Amino acid sequence: MVDYTPLKEKVLNADGTIRVLPANEWLSFGWDMVRWFMHEYPIYVLPTQELLFKLAELIDGFKTIEIGAGSGNIGRNLGIRMTDSYLQERKDIKMYYSAMGQPTIKYPKDVWRSDALSATKVLKPECVLGCYVTHYSLEGEGNSWGVDFPRLIKMVKRLILVGNKHIHSANPIMSLPHEEIAVEGLLTRNDDRDADRIFVW
Numbered sequence: 001m002v003d004y005t006p007l008k009e010k011v012l013n014a015d016g017t018i019r020v021l022p023a024n025e026w027l028s029f030g031w032d033m034v035r036w037f038m039h040e041y042p043i044y045v046l047p048t049q050e051l052l053f054k055l056a057e058l059i060d061g062f063k064t065i066e067i068g069a070g071s072g073n074i075g076r077n078l079g080i081r082m083t084d085s086y087l088q089e090r091k092d093i094k095m096y097y098s099a100m101g102q103p104t105i106k107y108p109k110d111v112w113r114s115d116a117l118s119a120t121k122v123l124k125p126e127c128v129l130g131c132y133v134t135h136y137s138l139e140g141e142g143n144s145w146g147v148d149f150p151r152l153i154k155m156v157k158r159l160i161l162v163g164n165k166h167i168h169s170a171n172p173i174m175s176l177p178h179e180e181i182a183v184e185g186l187l188t189r190n191d192d193r194d195a196d197r198i199f200v201w
Contacts, residue, residue, distance in 0.1 A: 023185035044132035050185025062127035067116035083119035127158040141170030
């Protein structure tokens with residue numbers, strides 16, 4: 001039986017939020033244990049010091065919001081407005097995730113309930129950040145609840161997505177000119193960590 005207590009004591013604050021730590025402190029527990037934590041708490045991107053430093057550099061000077069913020073671990077530490085559609089509160093989605101043995105997000109009060117396009121229209125940011133956000137699609141990759149990125153990208157000056165070159169390759173805006181940034185210390189739930197990137201349009 002694996003004892004996960006040392007990891008939880010290291011990475012969780014008393015209020016249940018996740019501490020900002022260097023990636024090597026996470027990885028000192030081993031990748032299998034880190035993956036377990038990300039599954040149980042459900043998190044797709046960890047708020048490592050390295051990632052947050054790079055994101056702060058990319059959004060500097062831009063009024064920015066986060067879409068698909070989930071538990072708010074990234075946006076909260078960047079000091080930006082966090083939004084999410086609260087998709088995982090839907091009964092059908094909860095049932096779907098339960099059938100896969102996947103815990104669902106418990107949305108905190110500081111994450112504003114709004115879909116990506118509506119939040120962008122109302123809050124009028126110059127820059128939008130999304131971490132492991134699924135794109136809208138009725139077939140193939142993506143899903144019918146995903147974000148319509150071709151519409152969203154026309155609403156802002158800068159769009160930043162944290163993701164994976166393979167997992168997010170079908171996002172339609174990947175065909176548009178953009179920058180791909182590899183960050184040492186970017187930890188996502190994907191095992192192919194060499195393909196994790198920050199994408200910037």
